Amino acid sequence: MAYRETDLVRQRKVAQKSGLLHTAEALVREGGFAALTIQAVAEGAGIGVGTVYRYFSGKDELATEVFKRATSREVSAVREALNGGGGPAACLATAVEVFAVRAFAAPKLAWALIAEPVDPAVDIARLQYRKTYTALFETVVQNGIVSGEFAPQSAALSAAALVGAMAESLLGPLDSPVCDADTIAALRLFCLRAVGARC
């Protein structure tokens, strides 16, 4: 017997994988998932193409992981806003604000996560992430209905519609990299009216 993986090696591997994900996300942040090629990741990380395959089974896995990482950060931020203090209306307003501000802060990434044409594997992850968002909003809408702050409605459908409204209405404004306060305010009002929040 002569070789066994040590902690040092293990750490190095973790760091390498993490670095690859970082490089990959930078590419997506810059040019969307279209810019995410194994070649580019390898070059960006200063390693050979084959090495990438030591850490990811294939492009799908890499792309999906990048998507999930970036997405879960966004979801967490929105979740935090929705669970923050105040009633359903206040929470919803804050969540919309957080979603929009973060999107404006990284417009290309937001576009990549929301609307860019991507591989089916990533699209499946996107479906999942939309479901997650919808579930978050569904809870708030439900709370609002119960408390009487919101109108009676199908919480599930309204939640999906809110997610769609937020995404679609930002796609245009995201083209100009300026964080547009008016747009955000208008979107907040739209969402609040949509759930029948007491003015």
Place this chain on the structure above:
Amino acid sequence: MAYRETDLVRQRKVAQKSGLLHTAEALVREGGFAALTIQAVAEGAGIGVGTVYRYFSGKDELATEVFKRATSREVSAVREALNGGGGPAACLATAVEVFAVRAFAAPKLAWALIAEPVDPAVDIARLQYRKTYTALFETVVQNGIVSGEFAPQSAALSAAALVGAMAESLLGPLDSPVCDADTIAALRLFCLRAVGARC
């Protein structure tokens, strides 16, 4: 001199091109734009691959034309609803209904037009078509604001948000090919509340 295109030939060419578009749309209706290959179109029309290129400069042109044709039918239907009798609220309600019912009638096509990952060329057309939809809704929202039937708001943003809400909230339900009346009713109410229509 010995040859000049006659009407007969011209007619034949028009018919051939129209037939190719028909075949192509059938493929999209069946399996989305992913199923739209030059090979498949040629086979479906019973002609050679090369012949397709006598009628379209390339795949992009063919795909874009299929998209535009299908889309303009949908837009027309919605436009008609929006220009129908009644006040802004009634028009908006009808338009939402028309959009949703038509989507449920051809779910795969609706998905292809709304959300399927497609070639950039088609995506550009999609952007245009979303703008067109948004413009249609913007007019109604504006009318409603002026007439006092709707709340004061940014008509442009609300219109985009409405389009997003309609698209996103249907994507899930479209999976099951049943025209779901409850879903449509809930969506109608959501949209009316969103623009602040008088209950």
Place this chain on the structure above:
DNA sequence: TAAAGGTGTGAATCATGGCTCACTTGTTTG
């Protein structure tokens, strides 16, 4: 019918980008 000017054809070519694999280069331990 001959000449002119199409249209139809599909095997072959190209372009793209993921992926492999025979090999080199570490790393660990006795």
Place this chain on the structure above:
DNA sequence: CAAACAAGTGAGCCATGATTCACACCTTTA
């Protein structure tokens, strides 16, 4: 150090599907 075992490498392979093109076959007119 030598043996044992991974990790690193990147030129070339491969799959997919669009596109071409040299040639055969129609249509029209003088």
